[in-house]
Amino acid sequence: MEGVDHLAHERNRSQFDVNDMKIVWAGSREAFEVSDRMSRLVANDPAFRKDNRVHLTRKELFKNTLRKAAYAWKKIIELKLSEEEAGRLRFFVDEPAYTDLHWGMFVPFLKGQGTEEQLQKWLPLAYKMQIIGCYAQTELGHGSNVQWLETTATFDPKTDEFWWPGGLGKVSTHAVVFARLITNGRDYGVHGFIVQIRSLDDHSVLPGITIGDIGVKFGNGAYNTMDNGVMHFDHIRIPRNQLLMRFSQVTREGKYVQSDVPRQLVYGTMVYVRKTIVIDASNALSRAVCIATRYSAVRRQFGSQDGVETQVINYKTQQSRLFPLLASAYAFRFVGEWLQWLYTDVTQRLAANDFSTLPEAHACTAGLKSITTAATADGIEECRKLCGGHGYLCSSGLPELFAVYVPACTYEGDNVVLLLQVARFLVKTVSQLVSGKKPVGTTAYMGRLQHLMESTCKVQKAEDWLNPSIVLEAFEVRSARMSVECAKRLSQFTNQEEGFHELSPSLVEAAVAHCQLIIVAKFIEKLQGDIPGNGVKDQLQKLCSIYALFTLHKHLGDFLSTSTITPKQASLADDQLRSLYAQVRPNAVALVDAFNYTDHYLGSILGRYDGNVYPNLYDEAWKDPMNDTAVPDGYHEYIKPLLKQQLRNSRL
């Protein structure tokens, strides 16, 4: 009962309206209502139970996922759920499945790359799930380097192996396949094709194709609900019209016709998914932070006053590890919202043949995907440690969350490879300044380069660090100076590619600095808008300052070595940060309640809404199959003879 009392007390002392914050977190009242309804629907249906996952074998786990996916689809049809509702329902089912790839990559790829005629043929089938699709791009030998994919699509194809595509191993009937298009003896580079891979009658793999699952992945359960697959083609023939031809066509005579658009549009689905992954980072991090915050308020160690020990959330070290993660979850939420806007904007421009913002959209999605997933993966692990020994139990929900989440640093583009793309974009932006090209969008600050190279930070006392324009300028100065330094060093190389290779570690750091600036800038921008709700804006302002000042603290080397700030100003930033932690402390539990997660979705005894941790941890332990019998299997074969042996030895 102790825990129950504590969380109620925590909620009573918060200084803002948690219901209003729930709406800010969800993005709008409508989005909140949909999420709330779908999360309860899933939580209240025993068919979606997930607490038994860790005890299942891989085959049982996978079949269980198929059952849930089929049941979810039945519900979607029965309840006539909208696309948004269906997406939220799948989200709260909280189990990686082939449906993620079908809805998340196959359908978007068709929509983005198909002609009207192709859309009419394939989309209705995909929407009704009469075909199930996956996204087969990565090969055994090439993942990051898409241009060097070896699979060819010609009139006389060679053979090759795909490796990794989710949903491919056991379920998909169709795949979007990436291959080099060769016609009339000429190689036109990588294109997307739709290929049927399994029979729609008996699900057998079609002749000439070999498919299997690639094997058990990291973590117990975790991402093993997904059938990542291997596929081998041996002289497969597909009709010409299964090349997705919105941007380039092959005529009946085999002539290649390229529309007047950048070839990079074939990568459009990756941009779309990278954008989604940023919002998903805020989902995963907020979930871990919710568990760690509630548990830190329940857990007591040392420092007994009046016979009660201190709640671990009151330790300053606990706060300095936890609250930056809380702030990051909100920061990633808002930058994700902005990225959604940027994506919609670039899509509308592309439709009007305006390709000017495509490089910016690519750089932002690639860079933000990298730094939000890296911070989230590290953050989940930090939350596990923040929960002490209990965090290591699967019933804390954290080990599984970590294992499911970490591949986000690799899939949809390895994080370092993607940051190097941002670095290229930055170097290009700096070099174009010389020719007088005005930078726009997220690099607009480079247009004030002279000022940024000369300016000095105005902070004189700790409170000055609460001034958004001072903070913003510090991040701009650091980023601009790092990019310029890289560009200068690069110009000393006669071979630019060689220089880029040699300086790549510094270039990655410059890219990180630029992306962190975007996150800080978008958080500040969000706060300049109308944010209704009692005390809501005030809390968000504190979180924004925490995100910025903690990032500054963590990357202090950058800020000092670029002379953006002085050591004294760094120390003032730390003072301000400590003060902010103290101000957030009474609101911490309410700030995680605002995520509106059900206990089902959290899947954590430590993160229970009621805080009733200990009796449930205890009960859960007894449910473990290891405790079915007091004497374990194997006692007679392996323990008893050993004990007897020891007895004989001790008598000697």
Ligand SMILES: CCCCCCCC/C=C\CCC/C=C/C(=O)SCCNC(=O)CCNC(=O)[C@H](O)C(C)(C)COP(=O)(O)OP(=O)(O)OC[C@H]1O[C@@H](n2cnc3c(N)ncnc32)[C@H](O)[C@@H]1OP(=O)(O)O
């Ligand atoms: C609500 C719940 C939602 C849950 C959401 C969770 C989502 C999870 C969903 C599914 C689970 C995971 C599924 C995973 C799927 C996959 O992993 S699919 C495979 C993904 N593969 C990759 O990402 C490969 C990474 N590599 C690349 O993208 C590229 O090869 C590259 C590294 C970017 C390099 O490309 P390339 O060799 O062509 O490039 P360059 O010569 O360097 O560049 C040429 C110019 O093109 C520009 N460029 C590159 N990419 C793009 C792009 N996507 N858009 C626009 N422009 C692009 C590049 O900047 C160069 O420009 P420049 O010439 O001006 O310098």
Ligand SMILES: Cc1cc2nc3c(=O)[nH]c(=O)nc-3n(C[C@H](O)[C@H](O)[C@H](O)COP(=O)(O)OP(=O)(O)OC[C@H]3O[C@@H](n4cnc5c(N)ncnc54)[C@H](O)[C@@H]3O)c2cc1C
């Ligand atoms: C869980 C999961 C699901 C996936 N699902 C799919 C799917 O559905 N469909 C699909 O097609 N693919 C899928 N993939 C594959 C994924 O997209 C690739 O693994 C990813 O793009 C990374 O490519 P890679 O494996 O070739 O890594 P590599 O490129 O081999 O990376 C290995 C190391 O080399 C470094 N490196 C590589 N190139 C450079 C460079 N130019 N400069 C500096 N360092 C470099 C990387 O940073 C990394 O440290 C999935 C992967 C995972 C883990």
